[in-house]
Amino acid sequence: MTPLPDPDDLADRIRKGERAALSRAITLIESTRPEHRAVAASILDRLAPDTGDAIRIGVSGVPGVGKSTLLDAFGSMLTAEGHKVAVLAVDPSSVRSGGSILGDKTRMARLAVDADAFIRPSPSSGTLGGVAAKTRETMLLCEAAGFDVVIVETMGVGQAEVSVAEMVDLVLLLMLAGGGDELQGIKKGILEVADIIAMNKADGDNARPARAAASEIRSALNILAPRSAAWTVPVLAVSGMTGDGLGELWSEIERFRDIHRRDGSWDDRRAEQRVRWLWTSLDEGLRRRILSGARWRAEIAAGEAVVREGERAPSAVAEAILDRLGLPTEPTDTSN
Amino acid sequence: MTPLPDPDDLADRIRKGERAALSRAITLIESTRPEHRAVAASILDRLAPDTGDAIRIGVSGVPGVGKSTLLDAFGSMLTAEGHKVAVLAVDPSSVRSGGSILGDKTRMARLAVDADAFIRPSPSSGTLGGVAAKTRETMLLCEAAGFDVVIVETMGVGQAEVSVAEMVDLVLLLMLAGGGDELQGIKKGILEVADIIAMNKADGDNARPARAAASEIRSALNILAPRSAAWTVPVLAVSGMTGDGLGELWSEIERFRDIHRRDGSWDDRRAEQRVRWLWTSLDEGLRRRILSGARWRAEIAAGEAVVREGERAPSAVAEAILDRLGLPTEPTDTSN
Numbered sequence: 001m002t003p004l005p006d007p008d009d010l011a012d013r014i015r016k017g018e019r020a021a022l023s024r025a026i027t028l029i030e031s032t033r034p035e036h037r038a039v040a041a042s043i044l045d046r047l048a049p050d051t052g053d054a055i056r057i058g059v060s061g062v063p064g065v066g067k068s069t070l071l072d073a074f075g076s077m078l079t080a081e082g083h084k085v086a087v088l089a090v091d092p093s094s095v096r097s098g099g100s101i102l103g104d105k106t107r108m109a110r111l112a113v114d115a116d117a118f119i120r121p122s123p124s125s126g127t128l129g130g131v132a133a134k135t136r137e138t139m140l141l142c143e144a145a146g147f148d149v150v151i152v153e154t155m156g157v158g159q160a161e162v163s164v165a166e167m168v169d170l171v172l173l174l175m176l177a178g179g180g181d182e183l184q185g186i187k188k189g190i191l192e193v194a195d196i197i198a199m200n201k202a203d204g205d206n207a208r209p210a211r212a213a214a215s216e217i218r219s220a221l222n223i224l225a226p227r228s229a230a231w232t233v234p235v236l237a238v239s240g241m242t243g244d245g246l247g248e249l250w251s252e253i254e255r256f257r258d259i260h261r262r263d264g265s266w267d268d269r270r271a272e273q274r275v276r277w278l279w280t281s282l283d284e285g286l287r288r289r290i291l292s293g294a295r296w297r298a299e300i301a302a303g304e305a306v307v308r309e310g311e312r313a314p315s316a317v318a319e320a321i322l323d324r325l326g327l328p329t330e331p332t333d334t335s336n
Numbered sequence: 337m338t339p340l341p342d343p344d345d346l347a348d349r350i351r352k353g354e355r356a357a358l359s360r361a362i363t364l365i366e367s368t369r370p371e372h373r374a375v376a377a378s379i380l381d382r383l384a385p386d387t388g389d390a391i392r393i394g395v396s397g398v399p400g401v402g403k404s405t406l407l408d409a410f411g412s413m414l415t416a417e418g419h420k421v422a423v424l425a426v427d428p429s430s431v432r433s434g435g436s437i438l439g440d441k442t443r444m445a446r447l448a449v450d451a452d453a454f455i456r457p458s459p460s461s462g463t464l465g466g467v468a469a470k471t472r473e474t475m476l477l478c479e480a481a482g483f484d485v486v487i488v489e490t491m492g493v494g495q496a497e498v499s500v501a502e503m504v505d506l507v508l509l510l511m512l513a514g515g516g517d518e519l520q521g522i523k524k525g526i527l528e529v530a531d532i533i534a535m536n537k538a539d540g541d542n543a544r545p546a547r548a549a550a551s552e553i554r555s556a557l558n559i560l561a562p563r564s565a566a567w568t569v570p571v572l573a574v575s576g577m578t579g580d581g582l583g584e585l586w587s588e589i590e591r592f593r594d595i596h597r598r599d600g601s602w603d604d605r606r607a608e609q610r611v612r613w614l615w616t617s618l619d620e621g622l623r624r625r626i627l628s629g630a631r632w633r634a635e636i637a638a639g640e641a642v643v644r645e646g647e648r649a650p651s652a653v654a655e656a657i658l659d660r661l662g663l664p665t666e667p668t669d670t671s672n
Contacts, residue, residue: 041649041651041655044651045649051646192528217560220555274650275640277643277650278640278650281650281653281654282658283619285655286663287619289658289663290626291618291622300614300618307611308607310385310610313380313384314613316380317614319617322625327626328625
């Protein structure tokens with residue numbers, strides 16, 4: 001086992017943009033060992049003031065929508081313009097092995113060999129909450145390492161989209177034209193967190209149908225979508241294969257940033273995200289420190305089975321478990 | 337101060353449908369005093385097996401959509417058909433006084449004097465989470481008292497809709513026709529939790545525009561909404577004033593119930609809701625028992641201020657607070 005790194009040293013090297021240091025710190029973040037987590041937390045805390053300068057973009061879309069091809073082309077366009085681009089994935093559904101890093105890099109062949117790009121697959125284990133927390137921390141490390149565009153990619157299924165919306169500045173939803181079935185498989189709630197929608201594969205014979213579908217979606221949104229004085233969700237036609245529309249896509253992202261920076265909602269949103277993250281961390285910390293022992297895990301599993309059957313009130317079962325833990329029903333330091 | 341009631345006695349009287357007993361128990365649920373809460377929890381636990389027979393309907397819509405008039409007419413129609421109807425409100429945004437009960441009853445004049453109906457305004461204080469938890473418990477007491485239709489009404493603003501979707505079987509969204517602005521003010525995410533949509537005020541000169549708007553919304557949903565093999569969201573035109581379309585609305589609700597009962601998703605959804613409620617109760621219980629003392633409230637407020645500024649990582653701040661609480665970083669009973 002290699003010795004634990006010195007947090008100050010590793011933080012310094014990350015600030016200088018050393019990729020090996022960045023990868024090492026991310027590995028510590030993803031570790032389940034408490035001593036690794038402690039070092040990772042300490043590095044993250046040191047780097048917090050060096051974060052915040054990137055645009056954080058969440059990208060959603062069902063499998064088959066052409067996400068990898070699009071991100072490969074889009075990321076390469078941005079690095080050619082002088083940006084540094086990190087692509088992180090959130091996918092708790094697939095348990096990935098070491099080989100998946102290769103898989104992710106193969107999916108984005110140009111970006112994988114680009115010195116100004118950094119691709120990191122989803123952590124290989126954990127609940128959605130755990131994976132999302134690790135991805136959020138990895139995002140901050142990338143920012144401290146100088147990446148100014150961070151893309152968080154989800155697999156378009158499950159609750160991952162909503163978690164990702166909680167950590168990014170804007171959400172890009174990729175869709176496909178296709179006879180009204182284009183949204184099949186997309187989970188409820190994704191459409192309404194989208195800030196920009198792009199119909200992908202608008203190339204060759206599909207260019208015209210994609211543009212028609214974009215226009216149809218635009219009209220439907222006009223009827224259904226909540227109006228915001230500040231922002232009307234644009235619906236673009238793009239092609240990851242030919243690169244068509246990717247310049248316009250980046251313009252829209254910059255326009256979104258500029259408008260929301262100007263009215264203050266950019267910083268407000270980030271501040272709110274950090275406060276919610278604090279509370280989520282407190283809840284998770286309490287669960288881990290108090291409820292994760294074998295005895296309480298068994299008690300809670302038994303409680304779940306009871307409430308599943310509906311024979312007892314969930315709130316009463318919860319209180320009974322907390323009573324048996326020996327926790328006072330009210331805090332004892334109210335006079336402090 | 338009246339003495340605390342005996343839980344067994346009060347539970348028995350609620351099972352017999354005694355309104356005074358039901359009201360008394362709800363008041364205990366809404367109390368902030370620990371001894372009241374303990375009795376309420378105990379009553380709720382006794383009555384859990386007597387719950388579950390009602391249809392639980394969430395009703396959303398912006399102020400001005402005519403919710404009270406519609407619920408008054410809809411509830412009266414149902415009681416005339418032999419149903420017992422409870423209407424509960426979730427509205428953490430307005431701090432209500434005792435007078436608001438009268439206010440709520442005035443809003444629903446017929447239902448307020450209907451022996452087969454029960455109207456209860458939102459608890460007068462608390463966070464959304466707290467108000468939602470109390471409403472959920474009140475819902476169960478109403479079911480044990482024999483109400484077979486429970487309507488949970490929200491004010492159409494804020495996050496209340498999403499909380500309510502977590503406790504009901506289906507969500508009815510009320511809308512108004514009106515030149516494309518009908519959804520103004522509706523929060524993101526509401527549309528996508530709706531299982532049935534009704535255009536209200538489809539009466540007189542507005543009948544035709546309301547039907548046209550319903551048809552427009554139906555087309556837009558057809559383009560945008562996630563498809564489900566089991567259920568296509570119906571868009572109806574109704575009038576709380578004339579009662580037009582209310583029979584059809586109830587038929588759609590029954591159809592929704594029958595379809596989802598048949599495929600098992602009705603019971604599955606409720607079981608999942610109860611398990612999530614258990615976890616929410618555990619989180620809230622841990623927060624209340626451990627973090628709600630004056631000293632920790634101050635520590636957390638200071639932590640919120642620090643992370644709001646972005647100078648430290650929220651997860652590190654959370655761990656530092658939990659460390660200072662003296663909690664071990666890992667549970668101590670792993671060998672039990």
